[in-house]
Amino acid sequence: MTWLLIIALVVGLLALAWFRSPSWLAALLAIAALVGTIWQAASWPVITLYAVTAVALTVVAIRPLRRALVSDRLFGWFKSVMPSISDTEREALDAGTVWWDAELFSGRPRWKKLFGIDKPALSAEEQAFLDGEVEELCAMLDEWQINKDLKDLPPEAWQYIREKRFLSMIIPKEYGGLGFSSQGNGAVVTKIATRSLSAAVSVMVPNSLGPGELLMHFGTDEQKNHYLPRLARGEDIPCFALTSPLAGSDAASMPDEGIVCKGTYKGEEVLGLRVSWDKRYITLAPVATVLGLAFKAKDPDGLLGDQKNLGITCALIPTETPGVEIGDRHLPGGSIFLNGPTRGKDVFIPLDWVIGGRERVGQGWRMLMHCLAAGRAISLPAQSVANGKLTSLTTGAYARVRYQFKQPIGYFEGIEEPLARIAGETYRMEAAHKLTLSALDHGEKPVVLSAILKAYLTEANRRVLNDAMDVHGGKAVVEGPNNYLSIPWQSIPVAITVEGANILTRSMIVFGQGAIRCHPYLLKEMMSATDDDPKAFDSALFGHMGFVISNFVRAPLLGLTGGRLSRAPVSGPTAGLYRKVNRLSAAFTLVADLCLLILGGKFKFKEKLSGRLADALAHLYMASTVLRRFEDDGRPEEDLPLVQWAVADSLHQVENALFTVLQNFPLSGLGGPLRVLLFPWGRRHRPVDDRTTHRIARLTMEASPSRERLIAGAYQSRADDGTGLLAQAFEAVLKAAPAEMAVRNALKVVPTPVNVDEVTAKAVSAGVISEEQAADLKRAQELTAKVIAVDEFTPEEIGGQQAMQPPVAKAS
Incomplete structure (x- = not known):
């Protein structure tokens, strides 16, 4: 009986822990179990064990008691060993x-x-945009031409992107944007990226962490009413400059700063900041008309209050502002898109250009962390x-x-x-x-x-x-x-x-x-x-x-x-x-x-x-x-x-x-x-x-429902380009598969692009396949030959030294 009661206590405690029962319930059950063991005249070791358990759980259940005996005694020690949390860490948390x-x-x-x-789904408007505008944009794009010849999207593609408001998917409709959901935004970027990463990056950046999102969440009414319609119509091209040469992943240590001061704007003396920065890796910076900028604001003269170091601040600066440098480009590896540095030295900006106005000075890191909490999940x-x-x-x-x-x-x-x-x-x-x-x-x-x-x-x-x-x-x-x-x-x-x-x-x-x-x-x-x-x-x-x-x-x-x-x-x-x-x-x-x-x-x-x-x-x-x-x-x-x-x-x-x-x-x-x-x-x-x-x-490798679900949402070309030819060949090979198997079984030969004419003639003559099946086999092999071929170029197309001094054939 002693062992049974001990086992019962252990099982009961395990059950309480398994179900994560509240401490008051555990204490009540422990007291009831203790009373039961005393009532049943259990042995003293059992009663003692139950009593110790009941007392311990009662102490835990009664807050004033446990504070006096345990937590208040530990609190001082805990504060001494607890590492300090910086302002930027706390804002991130x-x-x-x-x-x-x-x-x-x-x-x-x-x-x-x-x-x-809710189950992931697109609205009817988002699906129509994917089936219409996105499909049309993808058909305009040639990734080889973009990366090897133009080093940019073709002008007609840029014009179409701006006209159809690809750059304003996240901007609400009341400001002229498309007002798409995160699901719609992600689907558009996904489909474009299956055709052209250059175009996908160009579209995704304004719809990710940048001026548009910061304005929607933190901008003043005046800033929203001015910029959001212009961004929606594509009249303004935005970029956002965060990364500095000395502060990559550790953005909080950026050296870029703005000093609160008075300056002249439109002929009047106003309160503002004199900002200096050196940023790199900024997508769309070479062509941006409005620059979102993160910098550390300082107020050495106390013009805004007693605090000297105000913290990271975000501002919107028209790139035509004197002293703003844009235009140079980086060349990202692989898919080329508009990306480059931006710099400025002692550029005066009115305080009204801070996103959110004067009240948001020093709150830039919180604003960025808020937007990044969502943005990271969408585009990349x-x-x-x-x-x-x-x-x-x-x-x-x-x-x-x-x-x-x-x-x-x-x-x-x-x-x-x-x-x-x-x-x-x-x-x-x-x-x-x-x-x-x-x-x-x-x-x-x-x-x-x-x-x-x-x-x-x-x-x-x-x-x-x-x-x-x-x-x-x-x-x-x-x-x-x-x-x-x-x-x-x-x-x-x-x-x-x-x-x-x-x-x-x-x-x-x-x-x-x-x-x-x-x-x-x-x-x-x-x-x-x-x-x-x-x-x-x-x-x-x-x-x-x-x-x-x-x-x-x-x-x-x-x-x-x-x-x-x-x-x-x-x-x-x-x-x-x-x-x-x-x-x-x-x-x-x-x-x-x-x-x-x-x-x-x-x-x-x-x-x-x-x-x-x-x-x-x-x-x-x-x-x-x-x-x-x-x-x-x-x-x-x-x-x-x-x-x-x-x-x-x-x-x-x-x-x-x-x-x-x-x-x-x-x-x-x-x-x-x-x-x-x-x-x-x-x-x-x-x-x-x-x-x-x-x-x-x-x-x-089959035309299966699983395969269709797997590739749904990708752009599927039907043109005579790389993916289009492959799609045509895939369909043709599957269609010709029964005829191919019949030929292999009857003639013991595999049709290839080299022998297909001879093999199909024999197969038709022998009654193995029909004329129609022979045509299917020929088309499958013709398309296969195009698919497995690789591109070749003349010396002049390759360029470089060989183009200047082409090889001369030696006499035999």
Whole structure:
């Protein structure tokens, strides 16, 4: 009986921790259990154990008591070890919101919250714009001509972009803009980017972090009424200058400054700033008519008050202002777009040119963080999704059209692997992108998830393009108008570098910021110390203690059962995948919390640990979005291989990240026991099997519904250009496949561009195929020959030394 009562106490405490019961309920149950043991005349050891438990839980449940005995005694120590938070750090932490990332950090994600966001969808107006204006713009664009000849978009394309208001998708209709949703904005950029990255960048920048968005959120009525209609009509071309040579990713350390002073404007003496700056990497700066500028404002003479250093400030400056320098260009690698430096020396601007006016002087960093919380999720991830669609569209088709060793190269197992990776990565990228955009349109500003999308989708962009280049081989190596992969592949470093290098985003922002923002108690504890609020500290501290105890119960039990003790929000073939996410969420939360508790303020300098935990959080999020996408698409059975690949790969990445953290745990003696506790069966999450890889590869080489969903939203050319010829050849080869098989079986020969006339003549004569089928075979081989050909140029076209001194044939 003694042991049964002890076991009952342990099971009861575990159950309370599992369900995260409130402390008052735990205390009441403990007191009731104590009374019961006394009533039943249990042994004194049992009564003592129950009494100690009841007293401890009662102390925790009664706030004045626990403050007097515990939290108030710890508060002074906590403030002394708590690292200081700079103003810029606090503003970054205050920016945006948390959403599903906070659920994953809870160790007990509530799937209702993920499904509480509307299904990704475009409005009828947005869809019509995609089918009309965007389609027409894409037809105007020739990426080879843009990058090799013009070094810019053709004039007619620029005129069309301005007339059709591509530069004002985010500007509300009352100011003359299109007023598109985040979903619509992302879809437009995605489609354009499948045709021309140069055009996509030119369109996306004014619709991302820049003057338009800053004006909408923070501009004065006068500024909005003046600039927004002009920006909407394309009369003004905006750029935004943030990056300095000495302050790249660390934008807060920019040396550019503006001194508050009096000066002359339009013949009158007004209060303003004399600004000096040196900025680089500024998209559209060479042609901008209005320059958004970030600088540090200083007031040495106290013209605005007692504060000398006012902080980062954002202003709008017409580029015709005396002293403003624009026009020079950088040449970004790969896809060329208008990008260049801007400088100014002692340029006087009225105070009214500060975005938001005088009241917003010094609030620039907060304004930028607010806008970046959303902007990071839209444009650069859209480019990554676009390249996923482009590589899925072209590589599957090329692998079916291109023959080696008498069969399509896609039928070789070595090619199946990259084909499956391209399709799986694309499916996952689009799932994460579209659902995050739905969250933005729902009113969320998920700053951590935006950083995840920027870093992890641009890295996936790198992988899909590398795989596509490998499959295409020499076709993708030789540059020319018909090479549709070379320019996107060369452009990868630009996307990875913009808005903070991915190394920084992964190791410092995703988890460094995510841990504080997404943790249910950590930020509250930090703010209680900063605000000297012992009452808030008490609530956060004991909430945190209960959180850790609960995860110490949940994570091992879920690890032991493979997540089967948790609930899935759906039934069917994906239910087990939800439970696996639940299981790894609990493990991630416990490991992350212990790292934070052990390292404290030193954690911000442990970038290797932070980066690995960022990997875990990012892939938990992406796996969740894949599962949600499958439901949104109506659970098409033929898409299951893509779902299985994407989720299996993400869970594999999560497990690897956690194992690596435990191998390098801050307390080396604790990493091993934790690994046994959380992963009692060892590594359980592996990439999908070869059968699934085979099924994915085949669906990319067939005219399947899965393939159509994968490439939906991409521009599909029907012209005689690189992608257009490939599309025609793909359709022709599929149409001719039955005839080809009949010829192979009957004549034991494979039709090729070289022998197709002879082979089809024999096949028709022998009654193997009809004249119509012979025509299909000939057309398929004719188009195949055009597709596998590579571009060639005369010496004069190449230019350089060879063009000046062409080779002379030697006499034999």
